[in-house]
Amino acid sequence: MAHMAQQEGEDVARRAFKLKAFVEHLQDCVSSLERCSKPVIAAVRGGCVGAGVDLICACDIRLYTHDAWFTVKRLTWGLRPTWGRFNDCHVYARWVRELAYTARRFDAREAYERGLVSAIEPTAEAMRDGALKLASVIASKSPVAVCGTKAALNYSRDHSVEDGLVMQRIWNMAALQSEDVGIAAAAAAHMGGRGKTQPTAFSKL
C-alpha cells in the first residue's frame, strides 16, 4: 500500500480514488465478519497488532490467553481505516483515545477491565476449549433467535432506542411465527423454569 501512495508523477486526485478503493476493500474484509448472520468468536493468543485488532473488533465474542497483548500500531504509519468500529467496540471511549494517540501496548488484563474481552484463559488449549464450548451453547439455541439477536444488536448499535424498538416490532412479525417459539416454550416448561435448558432440536436455518 505504501508503494501505491508513493507512485511518482500521478495526479493526486487520481491516486486518491485508488486509495479510497483500496481502503474500502480492506474495510469490507473486516466488515464481512460483522455481516455474517451467525455470531463469530475470536480466540487470541500472543500478539494482536494493527489489522488484527480491527478483525477481532468485528467479532461478537472475544477470548484471550492471559499472555495476549495488543497494539494499535498502525497509527505510527498514519493509517487508520477502521476507527469507527474500534471505537464502538471498546466502551471506554476515553481509553480508546489514549491508545489511539500513543499506540502503546496493552495486555489481556487491561483489555478485560475495559470490556474488550469476554474471558481470559490460562492456556491456548483452555481458550480453544472455552471457545468451542461457547459455540456449542450458542448452537443449541434456536437459530432463528440467535441470528435475529445478532441482527438486532448490530442494528441498535447505530440507531436510536426508538428506532431499535420499531425494528424489533417489524422483525417479530415473522420471527414470532416460528415453530421454534413453541419448541423453546415446551422445553422451558419441561425444565420447570429452573433456568437450565436441555438441548432442544431446532431445525437448521
Place this chain on the structure above:
Amino acid sequence: MAHMAQQEGEDVARRAFKLKAFVEHLQDCVSSLERCSKPVIAAVRGGCVGAGVDLICACDIRLYTHDAWFTVKRLTWGLRPTWGRFNDCHVYARWVRELAYTARRFDAREAYERGLVSAIEPTAEAMRDGALKLASVIASKSPVAVCGTKAALNYSRDHSVEDGLVMQRIWNMAALQSEDVGIAAAAAAHMGGRGKTQPTAFSKL
C-alpha cells in the same frame, strides 16, 4: 402469546400485524418507566428473568441485593422485543452479546462490574433503605432541575453531542428563568460552598 402465533389457518401477514401490535403493547409498558418525567429507582432481590430485565433497564437507577441474579432467558424462546434498550443500558456492548447469545445467568457482582447497578446491598432491608434514601436525596433537589436532567439524558442518549447541546440551549430558555435557580444559589452561598446542601424548599412541579 405463543398461542397467538400458532393459530392455524390464518394468513401469515394478518397474524403478523397482530403480533406487531402485541409487541408494541409490551414495549410501551416498559417504555412508560422511561417516559415518566421523574427518575425511577429499581430495587432487585432474587431472580430477575426475561421481562424483568427489560423493566429494570428502563429505570434510571438500580440497586440489587448481593444474591440477585439475572438471565435474559427469552432468547431461548426466540423472542426479544427490547434489545434496543437493553443494549443501551449495559455499556459493555460486547458483554451484552455474550449474554444475548448464550442466555447464561449472571450475578449481582458481574452486573456491578459491567455497570448495570449503582449499589449492591447485603440484605433486602438495606436495599430498601438505600433506595428510599436515594429517593429522598433526589426529592430534596429542584424538581425543575431533576426533570430537566432526565429529559436531557434521555434525549442525549439518542442524539449527537451537537444535537444535545442545541436541546440544552433551548430547554434552558425557560428553565433558567425558574425561581429555583435563585433558591439553589442562595442555599449554596449559605452553605459556604462546602459541598453539602441543606434541604431547600422548592415548590412542587
Place this chain on the structure above:
Amino acid sequence: MAHMAQQEGEDVARRAFKLKAFVEHLQDCVSSLERCSKPVIAAVRGGCVGAGVDLICACDIRLYTHDAWFTVKRLTWGLRPTWGRFNDCHVYARWVRELAYTARRFDAREAYERGLVSAIEPTAEAMRDGALKLASVIASKSPVAVCGTKAALNYSRDHSVEDGLVMQRIWNMAALQSEDVGIAAAAAAHMGGRGKTQPTAFSKL
C-alpha cells in the same frame, strides 16, 4: 447569570433569547477544547466542580491525583448546559444518572473505575510528569496521523459505524499520500517490529 434570569419586567421570551445566547457562549468555550485539532490532556488536582467537570469532559485524556474529587453541583442550581458531552464522556450511562440526580461527590478511584480517567498519580508532581511524558509520546508521532485520529474519533462518536467507515475512506484519500506514511514505515522496519519505535522526525503540521 442568575441576575440575568431574574431581571424584572422584561418579557419572558426576550429574556429567553438572551439566556440562549449566554448558554451557547458557555458551551462554545467548552467545545473549543474538543474542536482543537490536537489532543488535549487534562491534569486534575483537588476539587473539580461544576464547570470544571464540563471542561475536563471535552479533553481527550485525563490524569488525576489520588485525592482529586468531583461533583456535578450545578444540578442543585437547576442548570446543566452540557449533559450531552458529560454523558458521552462517562461510559457508564447509568452511573451518570445517579450522579446527575443526586449531585453527590465521587473520588478519583470511582472516576477511574467508571472510565473517566486514564491514570491516577500519587502526587501533583507525578501527575505533571505523567502528563508531559504522555504529551511528548504523542508529539513524537506523525502529526498527520494524530490529528486525523482525533478528527475520526470525534466524528465516529456521533455517527453510525457505516458513516465512520465512509469518512475514513474519504479522509485517507489525502492522508495516505503523506510522506509520513513512508517515514513511519521505514522507522518500523528499522525497529524490527519489536513494538518500540524510536522518535522519527515528522515535519510540523
Place this chain on the structure above:
Amino acid sequence: MAHMAQQEGEDVARRAFKLKAFVEHLQDCVSSLERCSKPVIAAVRGGCVGAGVDLICACDIRLYTHDAWFTVKRLTWGLRPTWGRFNDCHVYARWVRELAYTARRFDAREAYERGLVSAIEPTAEAMRDGALKLASVIASKSPVAVCGTKAALNYSRDHSVEDGLVMQRIWNMAALQSEDVGIAAAAAAHMGGRGKTQPTAFSKL
C-alpha cells in the same frame, strides 16, 4: 391557551412544563392521523386556517375545491407547534419559508403547483365524489399492501435510503408470505397485464 400562558405569579419554569404538556397534546391529536394504519384523505372546502393546515398536513392525500384558501395564521400569534410536519408536507422548502414568515393567504391553485394537493375539484360535491372514489380504489387493493406501504412511506420520510431498504427487507419477511400476494398475482395474470385490475376479494386486515 393564551390564558394558560398569562397566569400571574406562577414560576416561569412550572408554567413552561404545563405549556409543554399542552403542546404535546395538540401535536398528538394531529399525529394520530399519521399513526392511523390506513391512508387518510382530506377534502378541503373554503378556508383552512392555522390548526386546519396542521391537520391536512398529517393526511395522506388532499383534495380541494377550486375556491379553497389557506393561511398559516398562527404565526401572527407567536405559536407554531407543528412546523416539522408542515415543512415535510410542502416539498418546496423555500415556499414554506415565505408563507411562514409572512403568513399570507394562498389559494388552491398555488397549493396545487407547490404539491400540497392531489386534485382540485370544481364543486364540493365533485370533491366528495372524488374522495369517495379514491377511497374505494384504495379499499379494493390488498390491505396488507396498503398498510405496509403507508408504514414504509412514513418510515422512509425520516430515515436514510439505506435504512429504508433495510426496513423493507425486514417488513417483507412476513408480508410476502401473505395469501394476498398469490391473489393479486392471479388477478394480474387474468387481466393480461393491461394495467387495469378488477376488484379482487382480499380478506379484511
Place this chain on the structure above:
Amino acid sequence: MAHMAQQEGEDVARRAFKLKAFVEHLQDCVSSLERCSKPVIAAVRGGCVGAGVDLICACDIRLYTHDAWFTVKRLTWGLRPTWGRFNDCHVYARWVRELAYTARRFDAREAYERGLVSAIEPTAEAMRDGALKLASVIASKSPVAVCGTKAALNYSRDHSVEDGLVMQRIWNMAALQSEDVGIAAAAAAHMGGRGKTQPTAFSKL
C-alpha cells in the same frame, strides 16, 4: 486558491489540511446567512454564478428579475464545497443532478418552476420594491415568532418529524409565555378574524 493547491514540494497531507481550513472558511461565510437569527431575502439581477448560487441558497427567500440567469460553473473547476445546501435548497433533487453534472445555464423561469425562487419581477426596481415590501411585512410580525420560525425551519430540515415536534415543544416552553402572544391574539380578535392584521407594536428582540 488554485495556487494554494499547486504549491510545489509540499507534503500532500499538509497541503490537504490547509485546503480543508480554506474550504471551511468559505463554507462558514455562506452559512453565516443561515445562522442569522432573522430571515434573509436575496434579490438577484443578471448573472448569478458559482459562489453566488451558494450565497442565495443560504437565504430564506429569493426574488429574481425576469432576465436573471444562473450557472453552477465551479463544477468545471473540480470544486464544489457546498452541495449540501444547494441540494436542500432545490427541491428537485434530480434537477439538481442534471445541473451539477452539466453545469449548464438556467434562467429565472426554470428556477421558478423548480422552486428556487419566490417571485420574478419585470425590472430591478420592481424587485427591490418587492423585497422591501416583503421585509416590512415580516418586520410587522412578532420578532419572537419570526425568529422562532426560522430556528424551527432550519432545525426540521435536518431532523426527523418526531425530533422536530420535540424541539417545538421545548421551544414553546418559553416562547408561549411571550407578551407577543397576547398582543397578537388581541389584534386578531380586533380584526374579526378577517385574515388581515393591522400592524401591531411588538417590542424589538
Place this chain on the structure above:
Amino acid sequence: MAHMAQQEGEDVARRAFKLKAFVEHLQDCVSSLERCSKPVIAAVRGGCVGAGVDLICACDIRLYTHDAWFTVKRLTWGLRPTWGRFNDCHVYARWVRELAYTARRFDAREAYERGLVSAIEPTAEAMRDGALKLASVIASKSPVAVCGTKAALNYSRDHSVEDGLVMQRIWNMAALQSEDVGIAAAAAAHMGGRGKTQPTAFSKL
C-alpha cells in the same frame, strides 16, 4: 418469487430469512446503478412498470419520450421492496402517496411536472440523441469533479446539511489538489468567462 413464498410446510421464520435474502438481492441490483461512480442516464420509451420504475429511480438523469407511461403496479401484489428510493426520487412526497395507494398510471407530462424527468422528447430517436449529447457534455468535464459531485449528492441526500459540509471539506483535501483544477481554471480564463467552455483534455479516472 410467489412460489418461494407459498412453499408448503416450511417454518414461517425460515421462509422469512429466504425472502429477506431474495429482497436484498433485488435491492442490490437496483442500488448498483446508484453505487456506480459515474452518472447514469435513463432513457424511457413506452411503458415503465414495477421494477422498471425502481431502476430509473436509481439513475441520475431521466429522459422520456412524450408517450412514456408508468405504473407502480407491484403494490397490487403486496410487494414493494424499494419505496425508500422511489420516495426520495419524487420530490412530491404527497404525490407519491397517491400513486402508491392507488397504483394508477401516470404519463410523461405528469412525471415531468412532478420532477421525475429532465426532458421529454417527441421521438425515441430524439431521446436517444438527447441522452448521448447529455452524456458527451458530462464526459467533457473533469472526471474528478463529476465523480466527486455524484458522491457528494448521494451522501447529502441522506445526511444533514452540516454533515454534508463536513464531507465536502474532507473530500476536497485531495480533490482540490488535482491537476484538473488548474486545467479547468486555465480553460475558463481562456474563454473570457463567457459561460461557455471548450472541451478540455482531462485524463481518465
